[in-house]
Amino acid sequence: MEFDERTEKCREVFSLLSEYLNLELPTGACQEIETHLAGCPPCIEFAESLRKTVELCRRYRPRELPEPLEKNARQQLLDAYQRMLGARKDPSQLNR
């Protein structure tokens, strides 16, 4: 059986799940979804899998790190930083 047989409400919930999980829906719409979820196990199961997906993304910390910063590259950044600090102390530099 295909998903077409699911009710319109299931489809609507499906399309709003991220906004629901993000708490971005108006109170009324949010309550409607909760009412539907309470009586629809497939939707609640799906919602839970999406919630865990988001949780995984939030906790994801990459294994790949940049190579250690080279001396020259650090110096380049430090120079830019110090120029910025100097400009702030000297108001005539600010409006360059």
Added chain:
Amino acid sequence: MERDTEVKLARQLIAGEPEAFDRFVEHFRAKIFHYSWLMCGQREDAEEVAQETLLKVFESFAHLREPERVRPWVFRIAKNACLMKRRKSVFAPSQELSLDEFLPAMNHEGGHATIQIADWSRLPDRQMLQSEMKEVLARAIRELPENYRAVILLRDMEELSTLETAQILDLTEDVVKTRLHRARLAVRQELDEYLRTDSRVLPSRT
């Protein structure tokens, strides 16, 4: 690092406190590297984007009027630096994802409807950080069309708000919401397939 620690660090940097510089560079360099690595796909490009972004950040630090906005501000610069690097893929069509392709199949056997997805309730919290899962997640994100990838990276991984993400990417908030939902659904589907096929992660449903 939490956002309020980051804001404090930005304030210390503006005030010229000595240790702030290296901490700021280390923290944001890793963040920008990660974002651009997932956006451009090349380590060398990602390293260059990180350096170019930080240089711009220091050159224009005087324009950061609200240190509270340091993260979105840095990512706005990073996004532009990243765009410059993507000459090769610039002609690649940005594919649209439709909601329907992520609707799970239904099963009506035995009188009540069930959906055909993995049993996520058996995925314990500690297993969510398992390294193989991380690989699957990273691959799922890298395989997203880039207009969706940028949104999920900024919203879910960098935890920027819908408005901040919209401002960084020059999109409306509604477009950010739509793309985020589809990106999450696509990633969910990839993880689902992995969870269903790999019996070492989850025992199959009985």
